[in-house]
Amino acid sequence: MTDTKNEQQWERTISFADGGTRLDKFWGRELADEGVSRGRVKAWIESGLAKVNGRVVDKGKYKLAAGEKTVIGAAEPEAGEGAPDPVRGRLDVLFEDAAMLMVCKPAGLTTHPAPGEPGPTLVNLLLHRWPDIAADKSGMDEQRPGIVHRLDKDTSGVMAVARTEAARLKLSADFAEHNVFKVYLALVHGVPTPAQGTVDAPMGRHPSQKTKMAVVDKGGREARSDYRVLWTGPRGLASLVAVRIHTGRTHQIRVHMAHIGHPLLGDAVYGPRESAEWERRPDLLAGLAPRQMLHAFYLSVFHPETGEPVTRWLPPPEDFCALLAGLPRECLRVGVVGMPGGGKSALMRFLGAMGRPCFSADECVAELYNPGGDGAAMINQRFGGAYTLEDGGVDKPGLFAAMRESDQVRREVNDMVHPMVRHRCEEFFKAHRDEPVAYAEVPLLLEGGWHKEGMVDLVAGVRCPADKRTGELRRLRNLPPEILAVFDSWQWPEKDKLAACDFVADNSAGLDHLEREAERLDAAALAALADRDRATEAWMDGLWPGLAGELDRERAGGEGPA
Incomplete structure (x- = not known):
């Protein structure tokens, strides 16, 4: 096809309320916010650059009828x-x-x-498929x-065609x-509040970027959208939203x-901004949004001849x-949790040797306490340097003694350090999002309520006989009995810890046995992952119907498409 293109073109379908309006007055009103003068509208019409239902109308006094489609502008193909x-x-x-199609x-x-x-x-x-709709056979608009x-x-979905x-x-x-029933599906950033x-x-052209639409304070056209959050991803990353539009403005849902x-x-x-941040993600999701994630899911119209509803829906x-x-x-x-000296670190070493990403809260705290660490800076500021070494690091023995003597000091230190450890742990999981499984050894995970706040999907505990933990394993760590007792007093009893776990690894025998327990734990984690994936697939299969x-x-309750 050959086009002669100049500046811009607009088109409208005439509403019932606009029936009987003169062509020049209609376009003068519609294009006022576009910076197009009434004089230019008049000139365009008289130059044959206005069409109604595909036919040139060069008289501004022409009265429009509801349902007619009118086009104006210097960009219309010859x-x-x-x-x-x-x-x-x-x-x-x-x-x-x-009479009609839905495609x-x-x-x-x-x-x-x-x-x-x-094109195409x-x-x-x-x-190609229905040549009878061509203008020379049907009398419809040529273009x-x-x-x-x-x-x-870049929007997919159901469309009606005459x-x-x-x-x-x-x-x-x-x-x-607006006597139709249209519902779209959208994937949006974050979690809309309220959920429904x-x-x-009202919407109109963006005041400075004419290729964009915008919510405008003055001169906008009515635009109303009802939305409902159907599902929200982990930690509010994104949401699946159903949107019913009562008006059909350009880019309305977007x-x-x-706007909200x-x-x-x-x-x-x-x-x-959000799109650029998404593309910088370090995981596979970065490449999974190549277009605006919008799909016209459900459409119901009245049949143009019988008047009966014609309704179709289409999965994304x-x-x-x-x-x-x-x-x-x-x-x-x-x-991963367990009592102090019970074998958690050994279990983590076996998991790491299997190629699994591993995080240690104890190692994280050690980094935070080093010179220049955030933890060292906060403790220095809070306690006036009382537990700060000359190099700026934390005086760990001095701080431990103070925490041992004062519950208030211990709580204050925990309140400062635990959020930093949690943030580091969250970043660890985020960095390894595409891995099948990732493990985090956090001694106070249960005491801190992380398992109830969605920080982890599964909690694994290490069970170790008391005589082994307080005897053989304590001596290997060169840990005095009274110090081990202090650590124990700051945590839940072992029976309470293990009761809250989804998996328990036994450390009653030697390292070979513990290595087999690590393999058993990893197999259980992979099985839980497969169960989660199957549940997601089943949820999606049932979601659309x-x-x-x-x-x-909902539509039947309204007695028709609208």
């Missing part, structure tokens, strides 16, 4: 050779009869020919035969009057979700589902 060509391509059909528009496919979009487009594919609504190029001019007029009017709500925020602080994943236009495409499945598919985080059923009931 007549003649501008008709789009039929192009072979895959197009999944959800509904078909002589699946894949992401990456533009709805109809437009300046700067070389959905229109090209439609013309957009059958098109009654649009989806963004096969006759009469059907197009009826469907266009229903879309213009309405965004009622603008509204960004939760832009769509992959949307660099309306969430540039592979890229959307891959990202959704990938969000919870992180390493299984295992916390379940949601469609809910929407069927």
Whole structure:
């Protein structure tokens, strides 16, 4: 096809309220916020640059009718050779009869020919499969035969298409009057609060970036979106949201979700900061949002001839589902606990030798207490240098003696150091997100309530006979009995620790036995990971039909698509 392109083009479907409005007054109002004067609108119309239902109208006094589609602007392709060509391509059909279609528009496919979009487009594919919709046979618009609504190029999902001019007029009017039922699925950054709500925020062109839309204080057009959070990923990383739009403004969902602080994943236009941060992630998720994650999931319209509802829904495409499945598919985080001197560190060495990432809270604290460490700085500031060495590091024996003598000092130190250890542990798990399993030895994990706060997925405890722990193992560490007793007094009793564990490794025999226990623990962790993956797959399999059923009931309660 050959286009003659100049500046810009706008199109509208006339609503019932605008029926009877003069063409020049309609476009003068619509383009006021675009910086287009009424004089320019008049000149465009008189120059033949305005069309109604594909036919040039050069009289400004022409009165528009509800459902008519009007286009204006200097970017309209010239007549003649501008008709789009039929192009072979895959197009999944959800509904078909002589009056209308429902099809699946894949992401990456533009709805109809437009300046700067070389194609092929959905229109090209439609013309190949249904040549009867072409303008010379159907009387519909040459550039957009059958098109009654649009989806963004990178949005996938269900679209309705008219096969006759009469059907197009009826469907266009229903879309213009919002007499349809449309629900989208979106993956958004963070967790929208509240979990269910309405965004009622008028929209118009961005005041300085004319290719973008925005929520505007003055001169905007009504725009209302109802959203509902269906699922939230680990630690609020992202959420799956269902959005029903009552109006059909350009980029409405993308603008509204960004307006409430939760832009769509992959949307660099309306969430540039969040999108850039996502692309810098150190894990596989960074490459799983190549487009805005938006899918037109559910559409119900009244049939243009029978008046009966035509309803279809479509699960999201592979890229959307891959990202959704990938969000919870992180390493299984295992916390390792046990009594002091009971063999936790030896168990961790065996796990590390198996290639598993391992974190030690004791080693973390040692780093924090070194000269220049954050822990050393905080303790120096809080206690006025009483437990600080000349090199700036922590006087560990002096601090331990103070903690032993004063519960208040011990609590203050714990309150300062434990959050730092927790942050380091969180960063450790984040850095190893793509590993199957990662282990963190945290002696006070249970006492600190980490297991109840989602820090770990599984807690493994090491059971060691008291005589072995206080005898042979204590002597190997050169630990005085009274010091071991102090450490014990700061922790839960062993029976309480082990009762809170999901797995217990036995350290009643030698190192060979403990190594086998490490292998048994790792096998149990991998089994738990596989169970979690299967549960995620089962959840996703049931999610789409379940949601469609809910929407069927919601729509039926309203007695029609609207």
